[in-house]
Amino acid sequence: METVYLLHFERRYKHAGHYLGSTSDLVARLAQHRAGQGARLLAVIQAAGIDWHLVRTWPGGRQRERQLKARGGRARLCPLCHPPQRRWSGQLWPEGLAGTSFLSGGSQ
Numbered sequence: 001m002e003t004v005y006l007l008h009f010e011r012r013y014k015h016a017g018h019y020l021g022s023t024s025d026l027v028a029r030l031a032q033h034r035a036g037q038g039a040r041l042l043a044v045i046q047a048a049g050i051d052w053h054l055v056r057t058w059p060g061g062r063q064r065e066r067q068l069k070a071r072g073g074r075a076r077l078c079p080l081c082h083p084p085q086r087r088w089s090g091q092l093w094p095e096g097l098a099g100t101s102f103l104s105g106g107s108q
């Protein structure tokens with residue numbers, strides 16, 4: 001299943017504070033990103049020592065990704081930057097992924 005995902009950076013890198021991507025294997029993709037692979041921006045972030053968190057996912061592929069990007073600011077999509085006014089009923093991250101090392105910092 002295709003998933004669109006949003007990463008929130010601990011610190012901004014230039015103008016970038018987020019990364020929005022899509023993948024058919026989120027766990028593998030995040031592992032790649034942790035290794036500084038798969039996306040140029042993530043490689044730069046990794047090299048700069050900036051940690052990141054997976055903050056949100058949506059079901060869908062590239063088309064959904066484009067839709068979300070077209071809406072503008074990534075920060076508006078980010079629950080860390082923009083806590084929802086009303087209790088958010090969405091799923092923060094896919095089942096089984098919560099508590100894994102991908103979700104929070106540290107490479108240990």
Ligand SMILES: [Zn+2]
Nearest residue numbers: 008078080081
């Ligand atoms: Zn954010």
